[in-house]
Amino acid sequence: MNRFEDRNVLLTGAGSGIGRATVVRLLSEGATVFAVDRDAAGLAETCGLAGDTGRFVAHVADLAEEEAVVSAAAAAVAALGRVDVLVNVAGVLRVTPMDSLRLDDYREIFAINVFAPVLLCREVLPHVPDRTGVVVNVTSTAATKAHPWMTGYAASKGALLSFSISLAAELSERRIRVVPVSPGGIATPLTANKETYAGIDTSWYARTYPLWGRPGRPENVAGTIAFAASADGAYLNGVEIRVDGGSHS
Numbered sequence: 712m713n714r715f716e717d718r719n720v721l722l723t724g725a726g727s728g729i730g731r732a733t734v735v736r737l738l739s740e741g742a743t744v745f746a747v748d749r750d751a752a753g754l755a756e757t758c759g760l761a762g763d764t765g766r767f768v769a770h771v772a773d774l775a776e777e778e779a780v781v782s783a784a785a786a787a788v789a790a791l792g793r794v795d796v797l798v799n800v801a802g803v804l805r806v807t808p809m810d811s812l813r814l815d816d817y818r819e820i821f822a823i824n825v826f827a828p829v830l831l832c833r834e835v836l837p838h839v840p841d842r843t844g845v846v847v848n849v850t851s852t853a854a855t856k857a858h859p860w861m862t863g864y865a866a867s868k869g870a871l872l873s874f875s876i877s878l879a880a881e882l883s884e885r886r887i888r889v890v891p892v893s894p895g896g897i898a899t900p901l902t903a904n905k906e907t908y909a910g911i912d913t914s915w916y917a918r919t920y921p922l923w924g925r926p927g928r929p930e931n932v933a934g935t936i937a938f939a940a941s942a943d944g945a946y947l948n949g950v951e952i953r954v955d956g957g958s959h960s
């Protein structure tokens with residue numbers, strides 16, 4: 712399949728997990744990808760995995776900073792000229808009991824999980840073509856299903872989901888689609904990092920894998936993002952796609 716030939720993609724969170732798998736998938740389908748992450752080594756690893764396509768541009772930026780988001784968007788537009796697809800994947804998870812969560816924790820989580828994609832939309836949408844442009848925002852099942860000890864994370868993903876649904880309506884005039892994609896448990900460094908779970912019993916989380924009895928793989932989400940962003944998803948707009956092996960039911 713070459714669904715992304717002549718399609719320019721700006722993707723964040725490209726240095727690991729779901730973002731990396733999505734870069735590899737989109738490149739394999741002909742896309743040119745401007746890949747952003749704060750982790751330079753992770754980006755280099757993604758580049759190595761993607762092979763020598765000549766269609767990969769790496770950009771290192773900490774998207775928690777507004778100036779860095781604005782610069783990344785400008786660099787993407789300078790490199791690509793036109794951004795056909797914007798995929799916001801970068802995100803952070805904090806697992807903390809609510810009563811020990813500091814306001815700064817919330818600010819940190821919201822800076823990357825909400826404000827970065829919002830700002831990137833603002834900066835990039837003027838360069839997204841009417842009728843064929845697509846925005847995919849990676850949210851989470853935490854947006855709509857209880858995730859104890861992840862209240863800040865859940866609130867941020869809920870905000871991104873709501874933002875995406877309303878943005879879809881706002882952009883309908885330009886016929887630009889917005890699709891929120893919500894993974895359930897996926898095996899990536901985000902969920903494997905035991906420090907994230909310090910002192911918290913997260914055994915409940917393991918019960919959220921009804922389909923396979925184990926988390927999904929980044930490639931499972933990458934395939935869904937590719938579908939949503941391609942012409943195959945042409946009538947998908949403002950609707951959340953859950954990639955969770957049935958954990959929501």
Ligand SMILES: NC(=O)c1ccc[n+]([C@@H]2O[C@H](COP(=O)([O-])OP(=O)(O)OC[C@H]3O[C@@H](n4cnc5c(N)ncnc54)[C@H](O)[C@@H]3O)[C@@H](O)[C@H]2O)c1
Binds near residue numbers: 750
């Ligand atoms: N893994 C899961 O189970 C799961 C479930 C639901 C939603 N998600 C969402 O999927 C997305 C990807 O998660 P993942 O599991 O691949 O995690 P990951 O940790 O493997 O990858 C996240 C990437 O985002 C980058 N990033 C984080 N903060 C950044 C910043 N300030 N500036 C630039 N880059 C930054 C990291 O460097 C990393 O490369 C996240 O938004 C996450 O919330 C993941």
